[in-house]
Amino acid sequence: MGTHNHHHDYNFSEQYTFAGTAKIVSLVAIVLGVAAIGYGLYTGDTMRTFANLLLMGYYFACVCAAGAFFIALQMVTQSGWSAGLIRIPQAMASILPIASVVLLIIAAGGIYTHTLYHHWTDPTLFDPNHANYDKLVAGKEAFLNIPGFFIRQILFMGCYSIFAFILAKLSYKEDLEGGLSSYKQSFKLSAIFLVIFGFTTPIWSFDTIMSLEAHWFSTMFGWYNFAAMWVSGISVVTVILILLKKGGYMAWVNENHLHDLGKLMFGFSIFWTYVWFAQFMLIWYSNIPEETVYFYKRWEPEYKPWFWLSIIINFLAPLLLLVDRDAKRKQNMMLFVAILLLCGHWLDYYIMIMPGTVETDRGFGLIEIGTAIGFAGLFTFLVMNKISKHPLAPKHHPFLDESLNHQI
Amino acid sequence: MSNTKYIVGSFADPDEMMHGIDKLQANNISIYDCYTPMPIHGIEAKLGVKPSRLPIAAFCFGCLGFLLGFSLLFYTMSYDWPMNIGGKPSMPLPNFVPVTFEVTILLCALGMVATFFYRNHLFPGRAPRVMDLRATDDRFILAVDARENTDHALIDSLLKEAGAVEVKYNERKYVSYE
Numbered sequence: 001m002g003t004h005n006h007h008h009d010y011n012f013s014e015q016y017t018f019a020g021t022a023k024i025v026s027l028v029a030i031v032l033g034v035a036a037i038g039y040g041l042y043t044g045d046t047m048r049t050f051a052n053l054l055l056m057g058y059y060f061a062c063v064c065a066a067g068a069f070f071i072a073l074q075m076v077t078q079s080g081w082s083a084g085l086i087r088i089p090q091a092m093a094s095i096l097p098i099a100s101v102v103l104l105i106i107a108a109g110g111i112y113t114h115t116l117y118h119h120w121t122d123p124t125l126f127d128p129n130h131a132n133y134d135k136l137v138a139g140k141e142a143f144l145n146i147p148g149f150f151i152r153q154i155l156f157m158g159c160y161s162i163f164a165f166i167l168a169k170l171s172y173k174e175d176l177e178g179g180l181s182s183y184k185q186s187f188k189l190s191a192i193f194l195v196i197f198g199f200t201t202p203i204w205s206f207d208t209i210m211s212l213e214a215h216w217f218s219t220m221f222g223w224y225n226f227a228a229m230w231v232s233g234i235s236v237v238t239v240i241l242i243l244l245k246k247g248g249y250m251a252w253v254n255e256n257h258l259h260d261l262g263k264l265m266f267g268f269s270i271f272w273t274y275v276w277f278a279q280f281m282l283i284w285y286s287n288i289p290e291e292t293v294y295f296y297k298r299w300e301p302e303y304k305p306w307f308w309l310s311i312i313i314n315f316l317a318p319l320l321l322l323v324d325r326d327a328k329r330k331q332n333m334m335l336f337v338a339i340l341l342l343c344g345h346w347l348d349y350y351i352m353i354m355p356g357t358v359e360t361d362r363g364f365g366l367i368e369i370g371t372a373i374g375f376a377g378l379f380t381f382l383v384m385n386k387i388s389k390h391p392l393a394p395k396h397h398p399f400l401d402e403s404l405n406h407q408i
Numbered sequence: 409m410s411n412t413k414y415i416v417g418s419f420a421d422p423d424e425m426m427h428g429i430d431k432l433q434a435n436n437i438s439i440y441d442c443y444t445p446m447p448i449h450g451i452e453a454k455l456g457v458k459p460s461r462l463p464i465a466a467f468c469f470g471c472l473g474f475l476l477g478f479s480l481l482f483y484t485m486s487y488d489w490p491m492n493i494g495g496k497p498s499m500p501l502p503n504f505v506p507v508t509f510e511v512t513i514l515l516c517a518l519g520m521v522a523t524f525f526y527r528n529h530l531f532p533g534r535a536p537r538v539m540d541l542r543a544t545d546d547r548f549i550l551a552v553d554a555r556e557n558t559d560h561a562l563i564d565s566l567l568k569e570a571g572a573v574e575v576k577y578n579e580r581k582y583v584s585y586e
Binding site: 277280281284285286287325405407 | 449450459494495496500502503505506
């Protein structure tokens with residue numbers, strides 16, 4: 001009644017029990033993934049398997065990093081609406097250290113046992129007296145060299161992981177101790193983290209993905225990858241939230257919070273398109289061979305349908321399905337669009353990675369689907385396990401009350 | 409009493425006004441409108457206010473902007489004087505996207521503002537009219553149509569019970585800032 005509805009009948013200490021179907025399905029998915037990767041390595045499509053591992057390893061790390069970005073952003077903007085659901089991105093951020101190690105192992109495996117980054121890892125490319133000497137790539141040696149690559153990967157992902165871990169830990173500490181000290185510390189750390197994250201994520205994506213085709217470059221690539229990371233991160237938060245709500249948890253989160261997540265999904269899908277198109281149009285217009293080679297490859301008959309499908313799923317689908325206010329407030333619609341966007345950004349990464357890595361025997365089949373299922377299972381297992389370890393609401397969060405009364 | 413057009417209850421506290429709405433509604437007295445100096449969450453749902461139709465206007469203006477932007481480009485770049493720029497086709501669709509997009513946004517935004525002003529009678533030079541001058545300052549106003557709801561004594565007592573500081577019997581609908 002009145003302007004301030006105090007709902008004190010919620011049980012903020014409720015905890016998710018990770019058991020039953022959710023646990024079995026995620027474990028089965030991991031087994032399927034391992035089987036698919038094993039099949040890929042055994043049947044000789046090792047390069048294709050490594051490209052898939054890189055795709056999913058990067059996707060996995062990106063989604064977890066987006067969780068860290070989400071909590072830091074909410075903290076710095078002093079957003080109240082998200083306080084009730086902040087435990088989900090916190091859990092995602094908490095497993096960023098694991099995701100980082102997985103991505104590092106994949107990159108190291110790809111470089112040392114295969115030629116995953118063969119456009120710049122071959123030392124003969126830098127030797128002026130060798131037949132393989134490549135003047136363009138040699139000019140980039142100061143940046144594109146194996147020690148530099150690993151130093152940057154470890155530095156960036158290590159830094160994100162430490163911040164993500166501390167931010168989540170401070171919030172869990174707040175549950176036990178109350179008071180404002182956790183909040184104040186988180187605010188400062190978040191501000192520092194966002195500056196570091198903002199400047200380093202483009203370089204991280206240059207290293208991990210853009211260097212797969214080292215002759216080509218695009219200054220838009222970092223933001224393009226950031227947009228993909230952020231949209232998929234928001235989609236994962238939405239999927240977990242809706243599934244938890246369907247399981248009877250988190251009664252304090254309602255259609256108003258879902259509406260805000262929907263606006264972020266919608267808005268950043270448009271932003272993704274904006275950056276994607278800015279990159280495409282400038283390259284198409286200037287028509288410089290070393291730039292157009294990227295799109296030339298992606299317009300080969302085997303990639304062209306995927307190329308267009310990516311635009312349809314990542315731009316047209318959220319535009320048409322989420323433009324209506326009511327659509328953003330409906331659980332099933334939001335769940336559908338979030339899952340669609342997650343598939344869409346998998347396809348987005350597929351188009352980024354495959355043409356530059358897998359020269360022969362490429363395609364879409366068991367290895368692609370199996371690896372994706374395996375990593376989805378690993379992610380689900382780790383995140384849901386983390387969520388089950390702590391109460392589902394940060395009961396001493398200074399903005400929790402604002403979140404409960406959120407209405408738009 | 410017979411010349412009274414609107415009964416206007418003036419509240420100093422938003423919670424009391426919300427309470428007044430409940431009381432009037434419980435007695436089947438329809439509320440004409442409500443004026444508050446700040447947005448109050450949940451009031452639209454309580455009063456049963458229909459969602460704004462502004463998005464429809466926005467869509468129409470957006471379509472108009474799209475057509476205008478695209479036809480401007482098509483006429484100048486492809487039809488009237490086709491030019492070869494960098495060997496591109498004379499109708500380079502990707503190039504048309506940014507300008508068409510911007511004109512769509514521009515007309516959409518300007519059209520929405522114009523529609524909003526038109527609908528709210530906010531023309532340049534027009535002094536705004538309100539049902540109570542303090543509704544833009546520190547009072548929360550509940551207005552009841554006095555011709556539709558004839559039991560004025562009941563309305564008066566319900567408003568005062570809910571905590572109205574003042575109940576006015578207005579013979580004219582609006583007062584002006586002039």
